Amino acid sequence: MTSALIVDIDRRSSETLRSMLESASISVRAVYDPAELTDINTDSGFALVLVSPSFVGTSGMDVLDYLRSVVPDARLAVILDSKDDGEEENYRRRGAEFALIKPFSQKSVDDLLKMALAPKVGDEDAGFMGMIGKSPVMTSLFDTIRSLAETDASVLIHGQTGVGKELIASAIHHLSRRKQKKLVTINCGALSESLLESELFGHERGAFTGAFRAKAGKFEYGNGGTVFLDEIGEISHDVQIRLLKVIESGEVERLGSNHVIKTDTRMIFATNRDLAEDVKNGRFRKDLYYRINVIPVRAPSLTERKEDIPALAEHFMRTYAARYEREVTIIAPSAMEWLIKQKWEGNVRELENVIERGVVVAASNTLTLENLDPASERADGGEVGSISGVTYKEMVGQVMSVYEKRYFIRLLEDCGGNVSKAARKAELDRKTLYGRLTDYGIDPSLFRKKPNA
Known part of the structure; x- marks a missing residue:
C-alpha cells in the first residue's frame, strides 16, 4: 500500500487530512512532535511527504531540508494556511513539488494524489540512467560509470553546483552488485554538525538533549548497499575523524555508545570544492582525502x-x-x-x-x-x-x-x-x-x- 507522512503541529487539520488520504487507500503516519522526526529515515518507504513549514524541529532544525535529506525519493508537498503564490514559489525552490491549502477539500487532496503519485513524466527520454547527453564528455562519463560499477572502490565525484553529481552516484549504485540493497544519500552541507553526526553514525537514547530513543545511522541503514555523501567538503574536523574510522575499518559507534557495529557499505562522495587546496590550507584532513579519492570522477559542466x-x-x-x-x-x-x-x-x-x-x-x-x-x-x-x-x-x-x-x-x-x-x-x-x-x-x-x- 502507498504510504504518506504528515508533519504538522496542527493535530485537528492533520487528522482531517489523514482521513481524506486513507479514504483514497493511502497508509498514513502523522508526526506532531519534533522528537519523532528522528524515526524517519530512508527505510520508511514514504511515497509522499506533506509538511507544514511552521513545524520547527529540535534545535531549530529546518524540517524541509531534513526531510529532503532523509527521504529523498518521496514527493514533497507543503501545507499552507492560505493561498500565496509568492510563498508557494519560495517552497518550490526549496524542493517542494506541490502545495496543499487549508481548509482541505477531498477534491484538492485527490488532485494532489493524482499528480504526486503519477509516474514521473519524461523517463522514456532520460538517456543513460537518468542522465541526458550524447556529447563526447558524457559518453566518456557513461563508460567510466559502467567500469566503476564493477568495483567496490570509493569514488569522489567532483563538479560544479548543478551538474548532477547525485545522478552519477545513483547510476554507479544501480549498475553495481549492490543494486538490490539500499542507496542511502545524505547532504552533508544541509545539516548542522551535531545533526550530521547523529544521521551518519546514529545515537543511543539520552546521548543528547532530545534523543528520546535510539536511532541507527546511515551506515547501519545502508549496510550491504551504498552510502552517498554529498558536499563532503563541508564537514567539520571532528566528523572527518569519525568518518575516517568508518572508511578504514567499517566500524561504527553510535553517539553515546562504546559498542562497535560492523558495517559493509560502498562509499561514494561528492564535492564542488577543491579538496586538494583545502588539504593544503588545513581545512580538510590529508589522510581522509586520500581515502575518499581512490577513484576521482569529474562531472562536466x-x-x-x-x-x-x-x-x-x-x-x-x-x-x-x-x-x-x-x-x-x-x-x-x-x-x-x-x-x-x-x-x-x-x-x-x-x-x-x-x-x-x-x-x-x-x-x-x-x-x-x-x-x-x-x-x-x-x-x-x-x-x-x-x-x-x-x-x-x-x-x-x-x-x-x-x-x-x-x-x-x-x-x-x-x-x-x-x-x-x-x-x-x-x-x-x-x-x-x-x-x-x-x-x-x-x-x-x-x-x-x-x-x-
Missing part, C-alpha cells in the same frame, strides 16, 4: 557540453508541461538559440529552473525567448522583456528572482566566495543563504580567489 542543451531543454519542457498541465510542446528557435548561448553558471539545475519557469508563464504552446528571459539585461540598463499573458504577481516574481540572483552573485564577489562572511553582510542566516545559492545554482567556490602559482 554544461558549458562543456552545449550540444546536449537542446535535448535537455526539450526533456524539461515535456516534464513540466505534464506536471503543470500546460500545452507547451515547442521551443521557439530564438529561445533555443538563447539557451545555447548562455553561460549556465548553475549548470543543468539552472537550465531546468529556467525551463520550468518558462513553461509556467507560457501563453501558448510555444516556449518563447520572453518566457525564458523576462528581465534580460541589456546595454540600456536591463529592460524587462514582454509580459504578455503574465499576471502582476508572476511578473513581480520573475523580476525579483532575476535581481535576487544578481544580488547574490555580487555579494559573493565582494566576499571572495566566503558564504559565512556573505551571510553576515546580507544579515541572513548562513544556512538560509546557502539554500538560496543552491536554488539559483550559484557555486560559491567559483568566487574564491585562487592562490598565485
Whole structure:
C-alpha cells in the first residue's frame, strides 16, 4: 500500500487530512512532535511527504531540508494556511513539488494524489540512467560509470553546483552488485554538525538533549548497499575523524555508545570544492582525502557540453508541461538559440529552473525567448522583456528572482566566495543563504580567489 507522512503541529487539520488520504487507500503516519522526526529515515518507504513549514524541529532544525535529506525519493508537498503564490514559489525552490491549502477539500487532496503519485513524466527520454547527453564528455562519463560499477572502490565525484553529481552516484549504485540493497544519500552541507553526526553514525537514547530513543545511522541503514555523501567538503574536523574510522575499518559507534557495529557499505562522495587546496590550507584532513579519492570522477559542466542543451531543454519542457498541465510542446528557435548561448553558471539545475519557469508563464504552446528571459539585461540598463499573458504577481516574481540572483552573485564577489562572511553582510542566516545559492545554482567556490602559482 502507498504510504504518506504528515508533519504538522496542527493535530485537528492533520487528522482531517489523514482521513481524506486513507479514504483514497493511502497508509498514513502523522508526526506532531519534533522528537519523532528522528524515526524517519530512508527505510520508511514514504511515497509522499506533506509538511507544514511552521513545524520547527529540535534545535531549530529546518524540517524541509531534513526531510529532503532523509527521504529523498518521496514527493514533497507543503501545507499552507492560505493561498500565496509568492510563498508557494519560495517552497518550490526549496524542493517542494506541490502545495496543499487549508481548509482541505477531498477534491484538492485527490488532485494532489493524482499528480504526486503519477509516474514521473519524461523517463522514456532520460538517456543513460537518468542522465541526458550524447556529447563526447558524457559518453566518456557513461563508460567510466559502467567500469566503476564493477568495483567496490570509493569514488569522489567532483563538479560544479548543478551538474548532477547525485545522478552519477545513483547510476554507479544501480549498475553495481549492490543494486538490490539500499542507496542511502545524505547532504552533508544541509545539516548542522551535531545533526550530521547523529544521521551518519546514529545515537543511543539520552546521548543528547532530545534523543528520546535510539536511532541507527546511515551506515547501519545502508549496510550491504551504498552510502552517498554529498558536499563532503563541508564537514567539520571532528566528523572527518569519525568518518575516517568508518572508511578504514567499517566500524561504527553510535553517539553515546562504546559498542562497535560492523558495517559493509560502498562509499561514494561528492564535492564542488577543491579538496586538494583545502588539504593544503588545513581545512580538510590529508589522510581522509586520500581515502575518499581512490577513484576521482569529474562531472562536466554544461558549458562543456552545449550540444546536449537542446535535448535537455526539450526533456524539461515535456516534464513540466505534464506536471503543470500546460500545452507547451515547442521551443521557439530564438529561445533555443538563447539557451545555447548562455553561460549556465548553475549548470543543468539552472537550465531546468529556467525551463520550468518558462513553461509556467507560457501563453501558448510555444516556449518563447520572453518566457525564458523576462528581465534580460541589456546595454540600456536591463529592460524587462514582454509580459504578455503574465499576471502582476508572476511578473513581480520573475523580476525579483532575476535581481535576487544578481544580488547574490555580487555579494559573493565582494566576499571572495566566503558564504559565512556573505551571510553576515546580507544579515541572513548562513544556512538560509546557502539554500538560496543552491536554488539559483550559484557555486560559491567559483568566487574564491585562487592562490598565485
